[in-house]
Amino acid sequence: MxxxxxxxxxxxxxxDPESGFWIKEEGDxxxxxxxxxxxxxTGAFVSLMMEPEGTLLNRGDAFGSVEAEKHxxxxxxxxxxxxxxxxxxxxxxPRLANLDPYGDGWLIALHPTGFEDEKKNLIHGRDSxxxxxxxxxxxxxxxxxxxxx
Amino acid sequence: MEYPLPTLSANEEKKISPDYVRLxxxxxxxxxxxSGRFSREFDFGGINLxxxxxxxxxxxxxxxxxxxxxxxxxxxxxFIRVDWPLFETDEVIERLVRYEDKMTRLCISMVTHGSxxxxxxxITEKICQRVKTPLSLLVAPPTLNRERLQHLxxxxxxxxxxxxxxxxxxxxxxxxxxxxxxxxKWQNYWDIINYSREIYGxxxxxxxxxxxxxxTDRDLCDMFYQLKERQILAYLFCFNPEPDSxxxxxxxxxxxxxxxxxxxxxxxxxxxxxxxxLEFDEEGALSRLNTPSSVINRVLRTLDKGMPFMTDGxxxxxxxxxxxxxxxxxxxxESYRDFPFEPEMDDLQLIRRELMLEELVG
Numbered sequence: 283m284x285x286x287x288x289x290x291x292x293x294x295x296x297x298d299p300e301s302g303f304w305i306k307e308e309g310d311x312x313x314x315x316x317x318x319x320x321x322x323x324t325g326a327f328v329s330l331m332m333e334p335e336g337t338l339l340n341r342g343d344a345f346g347s348v349e350a351e352k353h354x355x356x357x358x359x360x361x362x363x364x365x366x367x368x369x370x371x372x373x374x375x376p377r378l379a380n381l382d383p384y385g386d387g388w389l390i391a392l393h394p395t396g397f398e399d400e401k402k403n404l405i406h407g408r409d410s411x412x413x414x415x416x417x418x419x420x421x422x423x424x425x426x427x428x429x430x431x
Numbered sequence: 432m433e434y435p436l437p438t439l440s441a442n443e444e445k446k447i448s449p450d451y452v453r454l455x456x457x458x459x460x461x462x463x464x465x466s467g468r469f470s471r472e473f474d475f476g477g478i479n480l481x482x483x484x485x486x487x488x489x490x491x492x493x494x495x496x497x498x499x500x501x502x503x504x505x506x507x508x509x510f511i512r513v514d515w516p517l518f519e520t521d522e523v524i525e526r527l528v529r530y531e532d533k534m535t536r537l538c539i540s541m542v543t544h545g546s547x548x549x550x551x552x553x554i555t556e557k558i559c560q561r562v563k564t565p566l567s568l569l570v571a572p573p574t575l576n577r578e579r580l581q582h583l584x585x586x587x588x589x590x591x592x593x594x595x596x597x598x599x600x601x602x603x604x605x606x607x608x609x610x611x612x613x614x615x616k617w618q619n620y621w622d623i624i625n626y627s628r629e630i631y632g633x634x635x636x637x638x639x640x641x642x643x644x645x646x647t648d649r650d651l652c653d654m655f656y657q658l659k660e661r662q663i664l665a666y667l668f669c670f671n672p673e674p675d676s677x678x679x680x681x682x683x684x685x686x687x688x689x690x691x692x693x694x695x696x697x698x699x700x701x702x703x704x705x706x707x708x709l710e711f712d713e714e715g716a717l718s719r720l721n722t723p724s725s726v727i728n729r730v731l732r733t734l735d736k737g738m739p740f741m742t743d744g745x746x747x748x749x750x751x752x753x754x755x756x757x758x759x760x761x762x763x764x765e766s767y768r769d770f771p772f773e774p775e776m777d778d779l780q781l782i783r784r785e786l787m788l789e790e791l792v793g
Contacts, residue, residue, distance in 0.1 A: 325460070326514070329764070347764070351456045351514070353470045355764035361432025430463040 284408065286415050287316045292384050292412045296404040298360030300342075302418070304384070305404060310399065315388040316379050319418055323427035325350035327376035332357065332390060338364045340402055345390060348376075361400045363392030419431050434760065445485055446517055447498040449550035451625035452539075453481040453515035454523065457569025457757050461533065462526040465516055466598055471765050473772040474536035476564075476752035477744060480540070481515050481782025482550055488542035490573075491610040492596070494644060494681070497542060500611045503675065518574030520554055527562045534564040536745050537755030538592070541571040543613065548574045552586060559587030565753070567592055567745045569639075570624035575616065580626050589635065590745050591627040592666070595620050596641040598654040606644050606678075624663070633662035637745065642692050643684040651692055655699045656706060665700070667693060669760040669768040689768060690740065690786045691717055720791040731792060737774030738765075740782055 284291045295306040302320035308314045321327070339345055339359045346357040365401050372378045379387035396402075405408035405414045422428050459465035469475070491499040527534060539554055541547045551568060557759040559565060567590040568583055580591065598601035600617045608614040627636045638658060640651060658665045669689050672679050676773065684692075695717065698704035704727060710719035722728045734740075744754030755771035767774075774782065 322466045323468060325456075325465075328762075349762065349764045351467060352460065352758050352763060353468055355470065425468070426461070426463060427466060427468045428463070429466045 284412055286412060287419060289413055289415070289419070291338065291411065291415050293317065293408040296354065296360075296406045297402055297411060297414065300403075301358045301360050303360045303389075305360050307397075308391075310334055310393065311391045312361065312363065312394050313388050313391045314360060316383040317415075319381050319415065319422060321380050321383045321387075323425075324348070324353055324355075327379050330373055330376045330379065330389075332356075332368050332373065335365050338395070341396075341403070357389065360404070361392065361394055362396045363394040365390050366393050367391040374412045447484050448482040448520070448546065449553040450520055451483055451517055452520050452523060452554065453483050454480040454515050457483070459516050459518070462523070462530055464518055464523070464526060469757055473757075474533070475755060475757060475771065476533045476747070477756060478534060478537045479540060479562075479754070480523065480538065480554070481540045481757070482544070482547055482554075483517055484542065484544050484546065486544070486546065489613045490543040490571075490615055491609070491613045492615070493594075493606040493610060494641070494670060494673065495675040496676060498610075498652060498676055499613050501673070501676050520557070521751070524557055524561055527558065527564070531562055531564060534562070535747035535751065536567065537562070537564050538567040538569055538745065538754060540569040541574060543571045543573050543615075545574075547571055548579055550583065552729075555583060555586045555588055563748075565745070565748055567754070569594060570623065570627075572620045575623055575626075577626045577630070580623070580630050584630055589631070590637065591631050592625065592633065592639060592745070593620060593624050593638045594639040595624070596639055596645050596668070597644050598640050599650045602645045610626070610677075628661060628663055629756050634664060635741075637664035637666045639666050639668055641668045641670050642689055643681075644678075647711070648688070648692060648695075648717040649711045649715040652695060652699070652706070652709055652717075655696050659700055664743075665696060667696060667769070668743075671760040686766060686768075686785045687787055688716075690782060691791065693769070694734075694739050694786065695720070697735065698727060698730065701735075702730060717791065722792060731788060734779055734782060737770060737779050737782065740770055740774060740778075742769040743772050745759070 284293050288310060295304050297304055297317060302317050303314050304317050327348060329349040329351050340362045341359050344356040345358050345359050348355055348357055368390050372387055372389060405411055445589040457475060460467045462476050488497040489499060498642045539551055541551050548625050551633050568588045603617045640654060655665050670683055672681055672683060705723060708723050709717060712718040739753060740756040744752060746757060747753035757771040761768040
């Protein structure tokens with residue numbers, strides 16, 4: 283865990299620079315969720331919809347959609363795979379993805395189909411993650427998406 | 432993981448107006464008091480403040496999220512379906528100063544409450560001392576009279592909005608007067624509209640007209656002509672059911688009806704569309720739009736660059752759209768009911784399909 287400004291950032295996993303999702307290997311599955319900056323900059327989630335278990339998707343395909351108070355967008359696969367589990371708790375209470383993005387607010391688990399090859403698209407390693415996160419943080423601040431003290 | 436709920440002790444300071452106000456979620460984002468973003472980026476500078484009281488609004492309108500008998504604590508209630516976060520008034524004013532270059536229009540929404548007039552005066556005065564951005568007041572008629580409206584103008588407000596919402600006396604009675612608690616009076620609303628028109632002048636008073644409370648298209652069009660005659664602005668709002676309100680299960684107007692009402696209002700206000708150009712069926716629904724001039728024909732062809740479908744709201748200092756309330760009466764996942772920016776080509780194509788003009792003009 284690394285503290286970057288006000289954010290606790292997990293550095294033991296991969297990050298997709300396109301979607302901002304974290305990707306964590308857990309045995310033969312990969313778990314996916316929001317990073318703390320993206321969830322905050324999107325706003326309070328009011329609705330999440332996700333494809334059912336068993337759906338096979340490629341990297342970049344939409345696996346669902348998210349609606350926040352003033353924003354709507356697609357959830358794009360950071361890696362290819364078959365959806366092994368959907369977090370039903372977060373479907374019932376989307377705010378979990380705001381409150382605990384690394385924990386109870388995870389989104390889906392996958393059986394990956396090309397992870398070894400797709401790793402090259404992802405951010406990995408403490409220093410790379412810190413550099414990338416700091417740059418993203420500046421972008422979000424410049425856009426005005428974050429509350430200021 | 433446990434998520435502890437905030438606890439309130441009996442001695443805790445009450446977070447009520449005038450020391451505290453609520454901000455619309457969009458306003459809080461633009462003032463960077465709350466994180467978040469809009470689906471489509473655009474310049475937004477219409478800041479909406481809402482008075483806050485422990486006992487809430489004392490009215491009980493059938494469609495309103497703040498209604499007295501709507502279940503739930505007032506603190507937890509939504510208004511036009513979104514949360515309105517609470518902030519210290521002084522902190523909000525500091526942010527208005529900091530971001531004044533982005534601001535186009537400010538508005539304080541009163542609620543029906545015994546302290547609302549006094550607190551609106553105090554907040555109006557404080558804001559106008561620090562910020563030049565024009566300030567509107569969306570007033571609660573039961574709390575006002577002629578002298579009070581004049582005093583609010585003297586303090587710096589330049590426009591008055593009245594949330595009449597229901598465009599006929601009958602609908603007003605059903606939705607706002609004949610209610611479990613705290614019924615409002617049609618005549619009281621019109622007294623305040625009339626006083627406001629006298630005091631604030633032409634095109635400085637606006638009436639909120641909600642589409643979908645049980646009125647007909649003819650009722651709405653009659654209201655547009657009546658208000659235009661009196662140089663009062665009509666601002667359209669699309670009924671958006673608030674969960675658990677008494678109209679929580681009442682359907683929203685169809686997009687076709689809503690778009691047609693937007694278009695006709697634009698033609699009445701800007702192109703002198705005569706009443707004779709409008710035909711209605713037996714139930715008062717718009718059935719035909721005759722095109723008495725080439726100008727009207729041109730507007731129908733071009734949809735006037737989407738202007739009729741933009742959000743109605745008070746203007747900025749130079750007449751530009753000032754209060755555009757993004758996602759005010761629809762969810763981000765729905766089609767824009769009113770556009771907080773100039774619609775683009777794809778938007779115009781969608782609007783044209785939604786209008787189904789060929790049914791009206793042939």
